[in-house]
Amino acid sequence: MKKFLIGLVSGALCLGLMAGCGAKEEKSTADSTEAATEAAIDISNVKLMNDGVLTVGSEIGYPPFEDFAEDGTTPEGFDIDIATEVARRLGLKVNFVNTAWDGIFAGIDTNYDCVCSAVTITPERQETMIFSSPYINNYQAIVLPAGSDLDIKDFNDLDGKTIAVQKETTSDILMSDYKSTGTIKVEIVANEKVTSCFTQLTNGEVDAVVVDSTVADGYIGKNPDDYKIVYEDTSEAEQFALAMGKNNTALQAAINEALAGMEADGFIKSTYDFWFGGSAE
Amino acid sequence: MKILKKVVNVKGWQKATKRNIVILVLVIIAAAVLSVMKPEKEAMLSCTSEEVQNMIAQDENSSRKRVTITYNSLVVINYCSVSSSGAREISERFIGFFGKTYPANEGAAKVIGQMVNYTYRMLGCGENVMHGAKLTILLTALTILIGVVLGIFLALGKISKKKLLSKLCSGYIFFFRGTPLLIQLFVIYFSVPSMLGFAWRDLFSAGDNQAVYKGAFVAALIAFALNSGAYCAEIVRAAIQSIDKGQYEASKALGMSYGQTMSKVIIPQSIRRMIPPVCNEFIMVLKDASLVFAISLMDITTISKNIMTSEGSYLVFIPALIIYLVITACFTYVFDKIEKKFSVYE
Amino acid sequence: MENYEYILETEHVSKYFGELEVLKDINLKVKKGEVICIIGPSGAGKSTYLRSLNQLEKITSGKIFIKGDLFLHREKGKTVERIDKAKQKQLLLEMGMCFQRFNLFPHKTVLDNVMLAPITVKKEQPKVIREEALELLRQVGLEEKANEYPNRLSGGQQQRVAIARALAMKPEIMLFDEPTSALDPELVGDVLQVMKGLAQSGMTMLCVTHEMGFAKEVADRVIFMADGIIAEEGVPDKIFNNPENERTKSFLKSILNA
Numbered sequence: 001m002k003k004f005l006i007g008l009v010s011g012a013l014c015l016g017l018m019a020g021c022g023a024k025e026e027k028s029t030a031d032s033t034e035a036a037t038e039a040a041i042d043i044s045n046v047k048l049m050n051d052g053v054l055t056v057g058s059e060i061g062y063p064p065f066e067d068f069a070e071d072g073t074t075p076e077g078f079d080i081d082i083a084t085e086v087a088r089r090l091g092l093k094v095n096f097v098n099t100a101w102d103g104i105f106a107g108i109d110t111n112y113d114c115v116c117s118a119v120t121i122t123p124e125r126q127e128t129m130i131f132s133s134p135y136i137n138n139y140q141a142i143v144l145p146a147g148s149d150l151d152i153k154d155f156n157d158l159d160g161k162t163i164a165v166q167k168e169t170t171s172d173i174l175m176s177d178y179k180s181t182g183t184i185k186v187e188i189v190a191n192e193k194v195t196s197c198f199t200q201l202t203n204g205e206v207d208a209v210v211v212d213s214t215v216a217d218g219y220i221g222k223n224p225d226d227y228k229i230v231y232e233d234t235s236e237a238e239q240f241a242l243a244m245g246k247n248n249t250a251l252q253a254a255i256n257e258a259l260a261g262m263e264a265d266g267f268i269k270s271t272y273d274f275w276f277g278g279s280a281e
Numbered sequence: 282m283k284i285l286k287k288v289v290n291v292k293g294w295q296k297a298t299k300r301n302i303v304i305l306v307l308v309i310i311a312a313a314v315l316s317v318m319k320p321e322k323e324a325m326l327s328c329t330s331e332e333v334q335n336m337i338a339q340d341e342n343s344s345r346k347r348v349t350i351t352y353n354s355l356v357v358i359n360y361c362s363v364s365s366s367g368a369r370e371i372s373e374r375f376i377g378f379f380g381k382t383y384p385a386n387e388g389a390a391k392v393i394g395q396m397v398n399y400t401y402r403m404l405g406c407g408e409n410v411m412h413g414a415k416l417t418i419l420l421t422a423l424t425i426l427i428g429v430v431l432g433i434f435l436a437l438g439k440i441s442k443k444k445l446l447s448k449l450c451s452g453y454i455f456f457f458r459g460t461p462l463l464i465q466l467f468v469i470y471f472s473v474p475s476m477l478g479f480a481w482r483d484l485f486s487a488g489d490n491q492a493v494y495k496g497a498f499v500a501a502l503i504a505f506a507l508n509s510g511a512y513c514a515e516i517v518r519a520a521i522q523s524i525d526k527g528q529y530e531a532s533k534a535l536g537m538s539y540g541q542t543m544s545k546v547i548i549p550q551s552i553r554r555m556i557p558p559v560c561n562e563f564i565m566v567l568k569d570a571s572l573v574f575a576i577s578l579m580d581i582t583t584i585s586k587n588i589m590t591s592e593g594s595y596l597v598f599i600p601a602l603i604i605y606l607v608i609t610a611c612f613t614y615v616f617d618k619i620e621k622k623f624s625v626y627e
Numbered sequence: 628m629e630n631y632e633y634i635l636e637t638e639h640v641s642k643y644f645g646e647l648e649v650l651k652d653i654n655l656k657v658k659k660g661e662v663i664c665i666i667g668p669s670g671a672g673k674s675t676y677l678r679s680l681n682q683l684e685k686i687t688s689g690k691i692f693i694k695g696d697l698f699l700h701r702e703k704g705k706t707v708e709r710i711d712k713a714k715q716k717q718l719l720l721e722m723g724m725c726f727q728r729f730n731l732f733p734h735k736t737v738l739d740n741v742m743l744a745p746i747t748v749k750k751e752q753p754k755v756i757r758e759e760a761l762e763l764l765r766q767v768g769l770e771e772k773a774n775e776y777p778n779r780l781s782g783g784q785q786q787r788v789a790i791a792r793a794l795a796m797k798p799e800i801m802l803f804d805e806p807t808s809a810l811d812p813e814l815v816g817d818v819l820q821v822m823k824g825l826a827q828s829g830m831t832m833l834c835v836t837h838e839m840g841f842a843k844e845v846a847d848r849v850i851f852m853a854d855g856i857i858a859e860e861g862v863p864d865k866i867f868n869n870p871e872n873e874r875t876k877s878f879l880k881s882i883l884n885a
Contacts, residue, residue: 168587531730536748
């Protein structure tokens with residue numbers, strides 16, 4: 001009797017699982033057919049790991065760029081939207097591969113076609129891989145509490161102030177440089193988490209936070225009454241782009257075409273506004 | 282003067298102690314001589330190449346300086362490096378010892394230079410008051426000190442016959458032992474001020490640019506002491522309860538009150554039994570001190586990790602280990618002395 | 628002149644440990660200067676009785692009078708009446724006690740053991756009490772051990788220090804709870820010598836003891852306890868030579884034959 005019951009239950013479970021999978025499959029197929037009809041970009045000479053699918057590597061766990069939704073399985077975020085839209089415009093389905101940041105680039109061409117994971121274009125990286133045109137610019141920004149009356153117009157105005165940065169980020173390196181070269185005298189408080197920086201700002205432990213403009217936009221988008229950006233260092237921009245294998249120039253060209261279209265019809269700006277609440281540059 | 286004579290009881294010294302003192306004095310004299318012989322910062326900078334000299338000169342008038350000059354003076358040896366930031370990074374390193382400057386860009390000299398630099402940074406020299414070894418030592422020592430005192434009161438409360446007091450103390454101990462120190466630290470540093478509307482930094486004068494670290498240290502000390510108090514309370518309770526019942530009876534028969542019995546008879550006897558577990562607690566606090574990084578303070582562990590990630594050098598752990606061992610040795614020595622002092626009667 | 632007849636008096640004292648009744652209706656009147664030895668088999672309640680006199684044990688019911696004042700009156704485990712705290716504390720100080728296991732404070736020197744209570748309880752000046760303490764140690768023959776720690780002393784010496792420590796509070800009554808039971812036989816003599824001296828000086832003493840020789844020689848009255856009651860009492864000559872109670876007879880027989 002027991003065995004029979006177990007059999008019944010496991011059978012029901014299997015059926016349920018199959019039904020679930022089936023439904024999902026159906027939905028994706030519907031999406032791709034719709035995409036195919038719209039496809040205008042020629043991808044005939046692009047080599048993909050799986051035909052008809054753009055496989056994207058991403059370290060899913062860096063909101064608002066990429067993160068899992070509350071169900072713990074559905075990826076969501078700014079990068080996710082960008083990559084999905086790129087794939088749609090290329091007439092492809094998209095498949096995200098969650099991977100650790102360490103060694104994320106080693107997986108290109110073996111585990112995924114490209115990486116879309118808030119990757120900054122750097123000269124070192126350009127030696128081993130190629131990048132699409134940048135889809136977002138990131139600057140170092142100074143954030144103050146909304147009610148602050150400090151007169152800060154650029155980094156030199158931080159002289160004698162106490163600031164918070166996230167440890168080992170560009171902000172940390174930049175401000176440490178300002179301090180170690182003696183350009184300005186500034187107390188730099190380094191934190192493991194960027195949220196700690198903003199809490200310190202709110203509590204009045206520090207005068208300002210220096211942080212990526214994207215992150216700043218995200219925080220101000222959520223708390224528009226609490227913080228304000230007083231300076232963005234546009235002279236030293238970091239550009240985020242999709243990265244792919246050195247020989248995959250065909251994919252690079254196709255993605256660039258898709259990104260150009262997304263830029264032209266305002267998709268990137270509206271997506272940025274959606275995720276960051278601020279305005280894209 | 283009498284006290285001094287008592288402390289520095291020269292006649293009472295053993296032969297070995299006398300020999301050690303002589304060695305120590307000689308080492309101090311040698312170190313003093315060597316430290317005077319060290320080349321100055323300017324002398325070391327004059328050894329740099331023309332290119333670097335030009336860069337330094339250029340920087341003088343620029344509003345965005347690009348050259349970092351590091352100068353670490355560590356007792357008998359010093360380290361100096363000049364490096365530029367940006368894509369074309371240039372760096373020149375030197376060590377100074379016994380009146381001479383040696384280039385330290387490669388080989389053994391480079392390793393020595395790195396060691397000096399790492400040790401200097403981990404000791405927290407030239408940094409704010411709450412940095413590196415200074416922070417670790419100060420935090421650990423004060424935590425244990427306050428923790429033991431707090432622990433004694435909590436333990437007395439817990440074994441008290443007053444039900445409410447006993448429940449309160451038990452609750453306190455349960456709470457602080459049952460929740461992670463890191464979260465207690467977060468609550469005290471982040472949540473409490475935002476709820477009560479003050480900033481830890483405001484405890485110090487507005488003009489003090491290190492107020493942020495001092496404020497964070499105060500918060501860390503409060504969290505650590507409250508937490509350690511709970512652990513020490515259990516240590517103290519066990520020690521008190523291990524004292525023979527006859528001691529209570531004798532005290533009572535002599536007309537001593539509960540408070541007098543505790544303070545004059547029971548606690549002095551239990552201190553000796555507390556020392557070994559308190560020594561363990563001290564080691565725990567020493568390790569836990571790295572948690573203060575969560576509130577922007579850097580202890581030895583955090584600094585060594587930082588150096589490791591930014592420079593990719595695993596050498597950093599050697600000076601880190603040595604610094605920790607020296608700290609532990611010093612504290613163990615103090616604990617041993619206390620234990621000896623309290624066990625003369627055994 | 629004191630306005631009381633008995634320095635210590637108990638009426639109907641009984642004591643339960645849970646269900647077990649260890650003291651049953653004990654009545655005793657002690658005159659000032661009297662030396663009373665309490666003898667009896669183990670488990671008779673001798674120690675419990677002694678300890679309940681100075682509140683180390685709480686009696687279940689009965690009355691205790693000290694110097695004519697009703698010190699404590701309890702019925703069925705509840706306090707019916709007691710004198711005010713200040714007086715109570717003062718009266719308790721009239722009783723000194725020595726324990727079987729000495730219970731010296733191991734972390735203090737012999738001298739400090741003697742001086743501790745007068746300084747902390749009576750707030751005496753250390754300079755003054757120091758002389759008195761040394762005098763007491765001289766009386767018990769241990770002046771030269773003043774700066775030793777108790778664990779350096781033999782059991783007999785420790786017990787003598789304990790006596791000096793109790794005497795430092797200037798009690799009018801001394802309670803001895805088997806003071807020589809934990810000692811090696813050759814060390815007993817010194818302690819008994821000190822106690823004899825104390826008795827001759829007119830101290831009121833209650834001794835629970837197994838030293839029959841001491842009881843015979845020193846006691847004004849001997850009390851034989853068995854099963855929580857006072858089975859027989861009287862002058863030593865009567866108890867040891869003409870006991871009436873069968874229990875007393877068999878107890879003495881077993882002791883003397885041992």
